[in-house]
Amino acid sequence: MTNSKLSEEKVFKDPVHRYIHVRDKVIWDLIGTKEFQRLRRIRQLGTTYLTFHGAEHSRFNHSLGVYEIVRRIVDDVFKGRKEWNDDDRLLCLCAALLHDLGHGPFSHSFEKVFHLDHEDFTRAIILGETEVNAVLRTVGADFAKKVAEVIAKTYENKQVISLISSQIDADRMDYLQRDAYYTGVSYGHFDMERILRVMRPREDQVVIKSSGMHAVEDYIMSRYQMYWQVYFHPVTRSAEVILTKILHRAKQLYKEKYSFKHHPLHFYSLFEDKVDVKDYLKLDESIMFYYFQAWQEEEDIILNDLCSRFINRDLFKFVEFNPNEQMMTLLQLNKLFKQAGIDPDYYLVIDSSSDLPYDFYRPGEEEERLPIHLLKANGEIRELSRESEIVDAISGKRRTDHKLYYPLDLLEDLSTNSKAKKEILELLNRINRD
Amino acid sequence: MTNSKLSEEKVFKDPVHRYIHVRDKVIWDLIGTKEFQRLRRIRQLGTTYLTFHGAEHSRFNHSLGVYEIVRRIVDDVFKGRKEWNDDDRLLCLCAALLHDLGHGPFSHSFEKVFHLDHEDFTRAIILGETEVNAVLRTVGADFAKKVAEVIAKTYENKQVISLISSQIDADRMDYLQRDAYYTGVSYGHFDMERILRVMRPREDQVVIKSSGMHAVEDYIMSRYQMYWQVYFHPVTRSAEVILTKILHRAKQLYKEKYSFKHHPLHFYSLFEDKVDVKDYLKLDESIMFYYFQAWQEEEDIILNDLCSRFINRDLFKFVEFNPNEQMMTLLQLNKLFKQAGIDPDYYLVIDSSSDLPYDFYRPGEEEERLPIHLLKANGEIRELSRESEIVDAISGKRRTDHKLYYPLDLLEDLSTNSKAKKEILELLNRINRD
């Protein structure tokens, strides 16, 4: 394995970690590849910038951050410890840097509509005919394969996987802090420096010295707040609902041989479910915006309206929705929307969010949620929720939230003596009150 | 004049000012217009994100910030003072919010190539058939005209102009702090809260109580550092040089009737020097990126190469250049580039930056640089540099910096026994040493 060092350390100024340090030539070269530079054109938080205007940062930003956290762990904390094999150092760094490489534009909606998984693309880019692959091959013949294995969580050294994807990994530690920084919310703070200092490599995992338990509690509470205050914010989800419906509509029109004024060239392979890496890499959020702008001039009134809503931030309104009790009302609404000439497939949408703040190990289910283990002074290893009362109190408790989205402006535009209008508004009101 | 209030105050979470408060319906409505939402698709710092990866924030961000600063001044500091006419309150708020409305994508390069001025467009959007104009007209028949006058600095109440554009205005106070926040640099901090508290309306201007002089000194030093450390960073300018050359090349090809694979539809009116507001508003940075990506596939090798450089961040290198002493060398280089088959019009570029950290009043020249005036305890008004030794020391001293940009990779790709290659590299080295 070859690992050339740069003649002089390079640094990036970073608002979250102050500086990001690069000493390995391969890292420097990976950052310079076109596949990695593409991440500058994909926002970290998708449509969140429509709710929190500061959240305009890209996945490029975040990827450097995850790399830097892993670098600090392996270089400042793990190095020299007997339980740690420093041969895996460069592998950790590359996997950290590249873990989000396969993300598409607005990936949340994008993946849902086209049934894609960004991790598949990450691996495909790492292993395919790409600049990234060429750089990785300079390290060793099977190095790219190893990086892909880490992404797939199949790599043999589970410590490496633990650093990149577990319930307290570098990915989460970076995004919580970074997203808090850019949105400006006061959640998202925890003492990462402390957590890093007490991480220890142990057999098949990374554990946390129990003296750092309170910093971990704080991290879990931060995560909880960020999910419900930022990531699942109902206004953000409204924009995502619209985005999803745009993609659905465009695909639908394509299938129906609709004659586009502005042809969806970049989407052909997606619409035909046969996208390849080359096509995929051409996609980014500026391309999406280009189409959305152009499609404001399409004759199809639905596509045109949805695009205009997304571009100009004319979002849907929402009410809380309880699927157990309000399904009948939804069916009624569906019918009334049709009567009023508003297609409910595009304009009456349920969106659900759901999260577990922390989970202990449940054999057989959700196996990817590895629990956090504490290392006690006497060497014993204990699962977090058995030591922390706070974590125990919230552990394993899933919280779910459903909202029903609809275009209030369209409803208000209906003629005032429309019977459907009146009934729709009454039903929505009733849902809201319940 | 009509000024409706919102039934409940709205707030935006902002990472720089914590919260942005909106109580006036007209402000809320202006933010919702499509012309204002367009600012989300134009970066505040153009190509700076290629040097400081955090600097991905938009002009939407900054415009809200300027509004909030002016709001605090007029509502918390000026309100009720006899020298202040509160009738101009709403005018200040609207002008602050809209002052950057006419910015084009990557406006620095854009305006240079197409000989445009964003302030002309700001006024044209305010006065034209736009959603913004419709909202402003709800306040009063001549309100839009007044806002345009403030932008043009011709409005009669000079206090208003002083708030929006002077050497210590809300615009600068917001961007210094905001750009420092997003880039992560440690410059850009000054005690704005203190400065706001000591601003006072006086005849024809806004002055600063002299007890706040040190906060103003700090602000001026911040500004100086931000200019040289961030805004004039040579790597950022390299990207701007390339961007400028892309636009030049595309226009040139259009004039020469080159047959584009990907037609520059959005640029036709620009290339023919007859852009109107409607066309202009369709432009934003996602549109630009769309073309730059597409043009990587053009047959014209220069357009294709420059676009690929911009998209993938393969920038030009640079050496310091002294125009007084090194002009002959530049001419030689020009000749050698041609010999080597590299068009010096696109690949050998001088870029200059120049700034005055602060200027006292110079009658007759640069009249827009109104000096900062201090209000002493005895009521006397004195120009800042007469009171502050630090400011006096740097006042009126223009600093200028010239750099010569070139594509090192292309030069290195020349055949090793090329005579031109050797001479070019020698000359560049010599410039560097001098």
Add this chain to the structure above:
Amino acid sequence: MTNSKLSEEKVFKDPVHRYIHVRDKVIWDLIGTKEFQRLRRIRQLGTTYLTFHGAEHSRFNHSLGVYEIVRRIVDDVFKGRKEWNDDDRLLCLCAALLHDLGHGPFSHSFEKVFHLDHEDFTRAIILGETEVNAVLRTVGADFAKKVAEVIAKTYENKQVISLISSQIDADRMDYLQRDAYYTGVSYGHFDMERILRVMRPREDQVVIKSSGMHAVEDYIMSRYQMYWQVYFHPVTRSAEVILTKILHRAKQLYKEKYSFKHHPLHFYSLFEDKVDVKDYLKLDESIMFYYFQAWQEEEDIILNDLCSRFINRDLFKFVEFNPNEQMMTLLQLNKLFKQAGIDPDYYLVIDSSSDLPYDFYRPGEEEERLPIHLLKANGEIRELSRESEIVDAISGKRRTDHKLYYPLDLLEDLSTNSKAKKEILELLNRINRD
């Protein structure tokens, strides 16, 4: 009621709230009184500075902070609301400023040893022949009495009491943030600005709009972490144990007519349980240090040793102690200490800490812990733990912690073949393992 305003607002620079604003003459005058200036000589966190060296801030600091928070609530949030009687504004401000006036030096230990209550002294200072009382009387004849009633929680307007002492009052909001700032810990952050903005006066209490629930959750988690990470830190408690024992010893010696080299003049009335306000006000932490330093030269070996420990930070070590299971071991240790010639009354000490992170209302018990109430959009008022899953999970769960303190150095100094030494060390080890 007279409320003179200062001719010009005065400000204090404060690291936590940035500025503290004073516009009322009575507030300015209260700050200038000798009783209030005395708070500069009493640390906010007692012995905590021996664990967190930054925590050297005084109660003067904190008192200004509480005042400023209440000022923002009443002036920026409550003013003009129909449920709020602005006549109580000045009363709130004065009570906030003065609420800690009666604290003695190292009050936690001090009050325990001498069976005092600082709130009694706060009221006595407010009502007695003091500069504070003289200033309060300028407002109105019964104003001092009203302030004392707020401190005693008997004032008729319960909104006022709610602001000064409830589960989410200005006192707690200031100290959590301030103590986090000075210790440097990363806990203690919550979005106070948000909480203040959503506080609303309602009948007999102050409630929080439910849109601010998550900020309140964050506040409760901060409080929990600060209690266990900072306030109950075992090293801090070790210093407190020693301090308590110094005071006990000095009192004991006084009762026994021990002939002090350095007479405890300032403590006579305390030792005789007949302290009055005048004597009490002479006490502060510099006086205490003076005695502790002097007493390092006393012949009584216990007083002299304990003082030297406190001054030079030679603290006791500790083990976790379980009173239910380890009482027999404690009795054994007690006996062995005596055998070894180490007085267990001073050198073998149990210290217990206990806290409820949040409590809902329990009629009949602990009536002072008023629950936090949320105000829902529909006007309904609901107790916090019924709305917040996180708070519900931890609500009402008391956590208690007992530690056994002892002087390891003294034990190690025992002759190596001392049987007691060996047994003691073994027993302590066993407690630790359990």
Add this chain to the structure above:
Amino acid sequence: MTNSKLSEEKVFKDPVHRYIHVRDKVIWDLIGTKEFQRLRRIRQLGTTYLTFHGAEHSRFNHSLGVYEIVRRIVDDVFKGRKEWNDDDRLLCLCAALLHDLGHGPFSHSFEKVFHLDHEDFTRAIILGETEVNAVLRTVGADFAKKVAEVIAKTYENKQVISLISSQIDADRMDYLQRDAYYTGVSYGHFDMERILRVMRPREDQVVIKSSGMHAVEDYIMSRYQMYWQVYFHPVTRSAEVILTKILHRAKQLYKEKYSFKHHPLHFYSLFEDKVDVKDYLKLDESIMFYYFQAWQEEEDIILNDLCSRFINRDLFKFVEFNPNEQMMTLLQLNKLFKQAGIDPDYYLVIDSSSDLPYDFYRPGEEEERLPIHLLKANGEIRELSRESEIVDAISGKRRTDHKLYYPLDLLEDLSTNSKAKKEILELLNRINRD
């Protein structure tokens, strides 16, 4: 030379540097000595807390900070560089930690009145029969001597001295940031992390890579602002004037055999100009406060008044004073004060502050002000003011400020028809106007 390592690294939570890391046993042991713990009872900024209430932090705080900065430089930046002799590492750390050890209580006033120099005491404590000396001797027989040489700036390796005392040393970098943190002012920020990273050991000095020049400019501006905004604040100086006069008065009374109610036992040797280290170490600020409180009851009206002023913060007022033009007025005032029965020796005081923001090298004068040298990319070393326009502009420019302090309250208490009173107030007014 012996350097034992701790079995496990110890950390202190620090609000400025986040954590302070200790790995060397000798550092840990030095922190535990009684001479070092004494620094907890001496404020870093003397009387500044009477102006900026947050500035209650001790020299203990600051000393740990200076140690940590030097540790980062030698361990993270210098280690392994050929120009650096790592044998001096521990010496640097100890000198950094101990550099302020000899400070007395309120040392600025204290040293002036008693003609002492804290550096002499620092060396005396290091070399005397102290716990500190005993710890240092465990490293090697001549180690304490070396540490004392560094303090005296006579140590042969000038790099070490450069780290501890130069125009950009660890001492200044810590105190600027720390004092800004505790006072809460917005000055005092500069990018220390950047400066540390570009420090390089060179022959006989530490230099700064020129790529870090702007961070150094920022540091110099911070220093300038901190001096004039914080350290030389006129209210702080008023308290210092009073303190100085208290000590003068007490000494004078002692010389005159005045019969103290409360004998100045701790001051005897100082009053007789024969203080030794043992006596000196007993002094701290709690002792001073004890006397000042007690002396409020002395019969001498001057001592009693001055002490009461200091304790209760009844400070002197001031006017700007120009010694070149206003000396005659001062002599008149002097005479009038005597007529009014107010002793001008204690109640009419000129205080002067003076600072050079930065100085280049001036052979023969002020030799201790070593200039800052930049290391250019080509290896050349250049003095800072030749490279930085900003620094050149302010370099070598001394700024001086004189103020005249007096007790306005005493003057106002004079009978209204006192001729002296009227004239005094007129003269003070005239000085103010000039």
